[in-house]
Each structure stands twice: as C-alpha cells, then as structure tokens.
Amino acid sequence: MDLFTPAVFGDLKLSNRIVMAPLTRLRSGEEGVPGELVAEMYAQRASLGLLVSEGTYPSLEGRGYPGQPGIVTDEQQEAWGRVAEAVHDAGGTIVMQVMHAGRVSHADITGTGRTVAPSAVAIDGDVHVPSGKKRYDTPHALTLDELEEVREQFVAASKRAVAAGLDGVEIHGANGYLLHEFLSPVSNTRTDLYGGTPEARARFVVETVRAVAEAVGAGRTGLRISPAHNIQDVWEKDADDVAATYAALAGGLADLDLAYLSVLHADLGGALVQDIRRRVGAPLIANNGFGAPSTRELAQQLVADGIADAVAVGRPVIANPDLAERWRIGADENEPDGSTFYGGGAKGYTDYPRLAL
Ligand SMILES: Cc1cc2nc3c(=O)[nH]c(=O)nc-3n(C[C@H](O)[C@H](O)[C@H](O)COP(=O)(O)O)c2cc1C
Numbered sequence: 237m238d239l240f241t242p243a244v245f246g247d248l249k250l251s252n253r254i255v256m257a258p259l260t261r262l263r264s265g266e267e268g269v270p271g272e273l274v275a276e277m278y279a280q281r282a283s284l285g286l287l288v289s290e291g292t293y294p295s296l297e298g299r300g301y302p303g304q305p306g307i308v309t310d311e312q313q314e315a316w317g318r319v320a321e322a323v324h325d326a327g328g329t330i331v332m333q334v335m336h337a338g339r340v341s342h343a344d345i346t347g348t349g350r351t352v353a354p355s356a357v358a359i360d361g362d363v364h365v366p367s368g369k370k371r372y373d374t375p376h377a378l379t380l381d382e383l384e385e386v387r388e389q390f391v392a393a394s395k396r397a398v399a400a401g402l403d404g405v406e407i408h409g410a411n412g413y414l415l416h417e418f419l420s421p422v423s424n425t426r427t428d429l430y431g432g433t434p435e436a437r438a439r440f441v442v443e444t445v446r447a448v449a450e451a452v453g454a455g456r457t458g459l460r461i462s463p464a465h466n467i468q469d470v471w472e473k474d475a476d477d478v479a480a481t482y483a484a485l486a487g488g489l490a491d492l493d494l495a496y497l498s499v500l501h502a503d504l505g506g507a508l509v510q511d512i513r514r515r516v517g518a519p520l521i522a523n524n525g526f527g528a529p530s531t532r533e534l535a536q537q538l539v540a541d542g543i544a545d546a547v548a549v550g551r552p553v554i555a556n557p558d559l560a561e562r563w564r565i566g567a568d569e570n571e572p573d574g575s576t577f578y579g580g581g582a583k584g585y586t587d588y589p590r591l592a593l
Contacts, residue, residue, distance in 0.1 A: 239254060245495045248495050253546035254284050257550040258289060258290055258460070260291050262579040266302065268293065269315045273581065273582060273585065274305070283328070284559065285329070288332075292306060292333060293305075294334050294335075295389040297346045298386075298414065301341075302366055303578075307334065307393045307400075313399065316400040320402045329403050331495075333405075336390070336414040338351070338417045339375035342373055344370070352414070353423065358371075359469045361469070380428065387440075391451045393405075403456065406460055406498065407448055409459055434481040441485055457494055460500070463501060463512070486511075486512045497520055499512065505541070505543045509522075521547065521548050558591055
C-alpha cells in the first residue's frame with residue numbers, strides 16, 4: 237500500500253493516508269469557542285487524508301488547559317460547525333478528538349473547584365494555571381454515579397460533534413489523560429469493578445467507547461491509545477501487565493467495527509501494537525511518539541510495510557499546511573516553531589507558507 241492511496245475507514249473517506257494528529261493549540265479563548273482563525277487553520281490542511289481536531293473537552297471539569305476548545309455548549313457546537321464547514325468546503329474530512337483531561341488539570345482550570353480521576357493520586361509536578369505555576373491537585377476519585385455521568389458527557393459531546401457536522405469523533409485514551417489514567421495500576425488503585433485486574437482497569441475505556449459508538453455509530457468512532465507511554469505519571473512499566481490490559485481493552489472493542497484505532501508508540505511494528513491491532517480489527521493509524529518528529533520516509537515505510545493503514549503526523553503538519561503535496565513530490569519542509577505551539581494568534585498558526593508552485 238502507498239501513503240497516497242485513498243482509504244475508507246468505517247464511515248470516513250480519506251483521500252490519502254496522511255492524518256493530521258490531534259494538536260492542542262490553545263487559541264479558543266476563555267470560553268473555549270473556536271473562531272474563524274481556528275477554522276482557517278484546519279481548512280488550510282484539508283488536503284491531508286483526515287484531520288483529527290485538537291483535544292476538546294466534553295465537560296468543564298474535563299478541561300485541561302486555558303484556551304482549549306470545548307464541545308459542551310450550543311455556542312461551541314455552532315463554532316465547530318463552522319470549522320467543519322470550512323474543512324468540507326476545502327475537500328477535507330475531520331473528526332473531533334474528545335478529551336477529558338482527568339487529573340492533568342487544576343481546580344483553577346476546571347472551574348469546578350476540583351479535578352477528577354480514577355483514584356485520589358496526584359501527579360508529582362507543577363501545572364500552569366492562569367495565575368502562574370501551582371502543584372497538581374490531588375484529584376477527587378470518581379464515584380460510580382459520577383463515572384456514569386462522565387460516560388454520558390463523552391456521549392453528549394460526541395453527539396454534538398456529529399450534529400455540528402464533523403465526520404466523527406476520536407476518543408482520547410492516550411497521553412496520561414482521564415481514560416489512560418484508568419488503564420495504569422499506578423494511577424488507578426480502585427478496588428471496585430473499575431480497578432485491580434487488567435480487565436477491570438480496561439472496563440471504563442471499553443464502556444465509554446461502546447457508549448459513544450452506540451450513540452454516533454461505530455463507523456464514525458475512533459480511539460487513540462498510547463500503551464506504555466509512561467507520561468504524566470501514568471506508569472505502565474510491567475510489560476506483561478501492559479499486554480494483558482490492552483488485550484482486555486482490545487477484546488472489549490473487537491465486535492464493534494470501529495472506524496479506526498490510533499496508536500502512539502515508539503515500536504509500532506512490535507508485538508504489543510500489532511497484537512492490539514489484530515484484536516481490535518480496525519484500521520490502524522500509527523504515530524511514533526514524541527521523540528523525533530514524523531518523517532516522510534518513516535510514514536511511507538510504515539504504510540508500505542503494512543505496519544499501519546495510515547500515519548498520524550503532528551509537528552510537520554503544524555509547520556506545513558500543504559504537507560500532503562510536499563510529501564507527494566518530496567519537497568523541503570518548513571520547520572515548526574515550538575514557541576508558537578500553544579496560545580497566541582495567527583503567527584505560527586495560519587502563516588506557515590505553502591510551496592510556491
Ligand atoms: C503542540 C502539540 C499538541 C499536541 N496535542 C495533542 C492532543 O491534543 N491530543 C493528542 O492525542 N496528542 C497531542 N499531541 C501529540 C501529537 O498528536 C503527536 O502524537 C506528537 O506530536 C508526535 O508526532 P510528531 O512526531 O509527528 O509530531 C500534541 C503534540 C504537540 C507537539
């Protein structure tokens with residue numbers, strides 16, 4: 237298979253197999269409403285096979301960063317509708333990454349006076365809040381009733397995303413945020429149905445993805461995971477436990493026909509990732525993690541060797557609105573400017589030049 241061969245993942249039609257990875261850019265203001273600039277940024281990148289939006293919160297309590305967009309209110313939904321329209325007008329396909337930050341936040345950011353997580357285990361470190369730097373809060377351990385509410389928030393957010401006109405949703409189960417926190421025995425020390433064994437730790441993620449798939453259609457639903465990423469104090473250091481936990485997660489989703497599974501991992505061709513892929517039985521979008529940015533050569537090789545069905549690309553897409561065209565002809569790339577990744581305006585967002593052809 238070639239990177240430039242079109243693909244159909246569930247209900248999603250991809251014109252090529254280069255996917256814009258979800259990229260938090262924090263330009264949606266205090267109200268979490270994406271404006272014209274955000275719509276323009278996504279539309280500029282519509283020649284990629286699929287755009288995955290930045291992590292978008294399904295409830296105020298799930299907000300991880302000031303400036304992050306939400307999908308909670310009618311105003312946010314309408315704003316996302318304008319983003320979807322701009323992308324569609326430019327010929328693209330876009331899904332929303334629905335992200336609950338869990339304990340990777342602070343009471344000053346959630347606005348609910350607390351953060352929540354599977355267990356009352358704090359991240360050992362500092363978090364940026366509007367007034368400066370603070371220690372991470374010890375999160376409130378979600379009760380069984382609250383778990384149901386959070387699951388419903390994911391469902392309601394996904395319904396809003398689709399109602400707004402996006403082509404689907406990606407549930408964020410990676411990078412140390414709420415769903416990932418359930419999977420690790422270090423961040424999840426529960427002794428009820430949702431903690432303890434690998435099956436129990438996988439249960440909340442399985443239930444959430446299933447509920448979303450039932451609400452908006454499995455063919456419009458993707459899931460992102462990052463097994464053994466060991467980030468934000470979500471430690472997954474026991475290889476046997478990791479394999480068993482993700483096997484339980486994959487087994488719980490196997491009958492769904494999800495649109496895709498997106499995996500962030502350094503060893504994409506290895507047994508762990510390929511076993512999860514086989515068990516879930518959905519197209520695999522692969523990303524090799526935060527080390528060196530994705531390259532054209534690696535992306536081509538992953539797809540050509542059958543290791544992945546598509547490749548999620550982060551930093552090169554930030555810097556190159558026309559990355560698909562550049563990779564097609566092997567052109568040079570603009571370098572991403574890390575100082576403008578988070579927050580600000582058009583600079584480092586919509587002003588990266590296209591190739592002069
Ligand atoms: C500025 C920035 C923001 C990111 N935001 C998200 C996010 O909202 N959700 C997510 O799952 N990953 C996020 N990531 C991770 C990327 O999706 C991707 O996995 C990572 O950048 C590695 O890919 P790359 O080497 O192609 O950049 C972010 C990465 C960067 C650099």
